[in-house]
Amino acid sequence: MGTSRCRLYCGKSACNFTTYREVEEMRKSGILMHISSLPSDYGIGTMGKEAYKFVDFLKSAKQKCWQILPIGPTSYGDSPYQSFSTNAGNPYFIDMDILREEGLLKKSDYSKLEWGKDRKNVDYETIYENRFKVLKIAFEEFKKGDLSEFYDFLQKNERWISNYALFMSIKNENDGKSWLEWEDGLRKRDSHSLWEFKSSHEDDVMFWEFVQFKFFEQWNKLKKYANDNGVSIIGDIPIYVALDSAEVWVYPDLFELDENLVPKAVAGCPPDAFSPTGQLWGNPLYNWDRHRECGFNWWIDRIKSATSLYDVVRIDHFRGFEGYYSIPYGDKTAENGQWLKGPGIxxxxxxxxxxxxLPIIAENLGFLTEDVHKLLRDSGFPGMKVLEFAFDPREESNYLPYTYNSNSVVYVGTHDNNTVIGWIDELDEDTLEFCKKYIDSEDDIVWKLIKTAMASVSDTAIIQMQDYLELGSEARMNIPSVLGGNWQWRMGKNDLTDKLAKKIADITCTYGRYERQ
Incomplete structure (x- = not known):
């Protein structure tokens, strides 16, 4: 057994699995739910008390993993996969009650503001309008105290935070416009222009540094609490970065940009049965020749950062490393793209x-060729299996559980899929009948599919929280290639019950994913 698999599951650099008990401990399960979906009184989930309660629930339900989506600051469209930075944390997740307990805020600073009228959905526009007002109040109070830990944080994170804070400060000064629309000196990072701006905006740059200091302070405490309670965090890094991001601004030579810093081509997916014109993501593509010349240092640094932030890292769109879809910049659809070779192994x-x-999961979904399968085998990373892809009776499927190997992570559905109840409502009659036949059930399909995933040979099983709560399409997290209305679902404050924890724990133990007491 390779050490890469070993580290994914037990956190050690090398192990010898010699007893049944040790092998049994390889099997584990967890729940997929983003931080934004946690309950709170202030419009969006945070790293406050409800996050700690969720860890307690995971422990009670015998779950060893909490999978989340990318935690970077979101940009236009509110997608966690389109962030202003690959390194920074989302300011929305900073808990204001914790800031109050630290003496940086008064309750009245935020309790009387509007945070959205619907507790079941995130109102991103309202949060954007008000959250930074509150953080700036906290910042003014923060500056009056001892800043030694803050300056230590800046020093430890110098490789990215000064550029990020400057990027956000310039963006703020330009009413949120993309860096491509800034005046030439700032857009092209002329040293004098940058010095001049920073000298005249020192306080604003420091504000964005403060925000990151508080984010990582709260994140590290939450992660430690999870780890101390036997819960590992599975984090997520997108393969691509947003065009309007600090990374593309700072390292334009690493991306396919022309002499005017405009993309030559952008990322996406070709047309298929689900999307007749394909998916146009709009992310700039990597200049892989330049990355190769630099010894892939940027990627090494990115993955190193992710593995220090999370216990396990899921790399999104893994197939793009073998071959990626390149769409001419300016096209309105993905129909005219072409496949090009990536860096591979x-x-x-x-x-x-x-x-x-390293503890890495490869998101090996989508259009897969033998070359992609070979890359996954050569990497040694576990790939993903999704039950909602398994039951088309017209063709063979490698998503049916009898085709799995143990070095895999099984899901009923992911954040890009409908909930099981919503999925069932959309199925054609033949697919639904095959699903019922396979799981040997005419009813209670949600829990039968959960049990099917848990019973599989996959070393890890991850279930969406929405499916444990038996919710419909209204709780779907994302519809790919649709702009607006995504990433909004939030869990209710009373949804995590002892009864539900016990039911999940019983299934988990039944299928050997937790040691019976």
Missing amino acids: ELFNAVKNELGD
Whole structure:
């Protein structure tokens, strides 16, 4: 057994699985729910008391993993997969009650503001309008205290935070416009222009540094609490970065941009049965030749950062490392794109040579070729299996559980899929009948599918919180290629019951994903 799999599951650099008990402990399960979906009184989930309650629920339900989505600051469209930075944290997740307990806020600073009228959905526009007002009040109070830990934080994170804070400060000064629309000196990072701006906006730059200081202070405490209670955090990094991000602004040579810093081509997916014109993501593509010349240092640094932030890292759109879909910049659809070769195993060999074996999950979904399958095998990373993809009776499927190997992570559905109840409502009659036949059930399909995933040979099983709550399409997290209305679902304050925890725990133990007491 390779050490990469070993580290994913037990956190050690090398192990010998010699007893049944040790092998049984390989099997585990967890719940997929983003921080934004946690309950709170202030419009969106945070790293406050409800996050700690969720960890307690996971422990009670015998779950060893909490999978979340990317935690970077979101940009236009509110997608966690389109962030202003690959390194920074989302200011929305900073808990204001904790800031109050630290003496940086008064309750009245935020309790009387509007945070959205619907507790079941995030109102991003309202949060954007008010959250930074509150954080700036906290910042003014923060500056009066001891700043030694703050300056230590800046020093430890110098490789990214000064550029990010400057990026956000310039963006703020330009009414949120993309860096591509800034005046030439700032857009092209002329050293004098940058010095001049920073000198005249020192306080604003420091504000954005403060926000990150508080984010990571709260994140590290939450992660430690989870780990101390036997829960590992599975984090997520998108393969691509947003065009309007600090990384593209700072390192334009690493991306396919022309002499005017405009993308030559952008990322997406070709047309298929689900999307007749394909998916146009709009992310700039990597200049892989330049990355290769630099020894893939940018990627090594990115993955190193992610593995320090999370216990396990899921890399989104893994197939893009073998071959990626390139769409001419300016096209309105993805129909005119072409497949180009990616760096393949060369990139992951460079990462391994520098960082050793790492706890990584490969999101190997979508259009898969034999070359993609080979890349996954060569990497040694566990891939993903999704039951909602399994039951088309017209063709063979490698998503049916009898085709799995143990080095995999099984889901009923992911954040890009409908909930089980919503999925059932959309199924054609033949697919629904095959699903019922396979799971040997005419009713209670949600829980039968959960049990099917839990019973599989996959070392890890991850279930969406919405499916444990038996919710319909109204709770779907994301509809790919649809702009607006996504990433909004929130859990109710009373949804996590002892009865539900006991039911999940019983299934988990029944299928050997937790040691029976």
